Amino acid sequence: MTPWKSVFFLKNVPTWERVLRVVAALAATVAALRVLAPPSAWLVASAAIGFALTGLFGVCPACALVGRRLPKQG
Numbered sequence: 001m002t003p004w005k006s007v008f009f010l011k012n013v014p015t016w017e018r019v020l021r022v023v024a025a026l027a028a029t030v031a032a033l034r035v036l037a038p039p040s041a042w043l044v045a046s047a048a049i050g051f052a053l054t055g056l057f058g059v060c061p062a063c064a065l066v067g068r069r070l071p072k073q074g
Helices: 003-008 015-035 038-057 061-065
Strands: none
Touching: 015 038
């Protein structure tokens, strides 16, 4: 396996954290759109979308850069 595949295609976020990321992103989006003024609300909501994507796919590029990996199971 090439180094690029090992860094970018292996899941590095555990299931409990994936769920937490998606829930936090949804809460941040709803809160931003209800509380903040339009320019900053859209900025916070778009940042939350990126956070939700890392939860949905299970791969966090920032975590991969520092070498975070899930422990081997089984």
